Amino acid sequence: MDFDPQSLRFDAQGLIPAIAQDAQSGEVLMMAWMNAEAVARTLETRRVTYWSRSRKSFWVKGETSGHTQELVDFRLDCDRDCLLVLINQVGAACHTNRRSCFYTAVRDDVEVILSEPMA
Template sequence: MTDTPSPLTYAPPALAAREDLLAAVRFDAAGLVACIAQQHDTGEVLMMAWMNREAVAETLATGRVCYYSRSRKGLWRKGETSGQLQHLVELRLDCDGDTLLALVDQLGVACHTGRRNCFYRAIRDDALTTIADPLMDPAALYGDAHKGHSHG
């Protein structure tokens, strides 16, 4: 098993390697692929969002995770508005080529609700229950831009 690279030493892979990964991705009919963001050192699953070819290419080139917002119909650079950045450690492609796993160093919260991750609801005692409180006020993250904000 190979070690996961350090987030502090991210260097873009060679262009040929980036192109090989892009060629292996099976984008859906809308040109999108699901991407799961996971904290590289703890294994905590932070969120799921969509990427298009341009978002994958930018993420690999810059080391800052970029998604595609379906609601805004454009690139969504994680943390651009909120300051809650995701630095790429490694981008992995699953066996079917239709899901990406972004191992990241998440600075701050990942969820637009102000929670560390987006998976804060679960069935407990036969009821859908909120199992994590916000760590930050969403208004502090996005101000008025928070209204209607989602992962696209």
């Protein structure tokens, strides 16, 4: 069956959450937003493209930082309202220069920082 981008369930702003996961390790690296054009660009170029809500513009991961994301696999959840992009990540995925945006845990009601910024 051919993929129909119109089958995706975008929110009222025309966005869908996209979770980036390292294709080799399975580590969840980040979550960002895509619109229909970002989905199309990602599938066409194999370079992950997001939609920046604050800048109201496309954002090709790594375009300025060099911390690129190469698409390995593109998956839809069962409700078609969330995406999983399996990627090869070069460098940090997080804007704080950490490998993953999910570096803070809550344990016994205390926030614990799990990783330091990459050197």
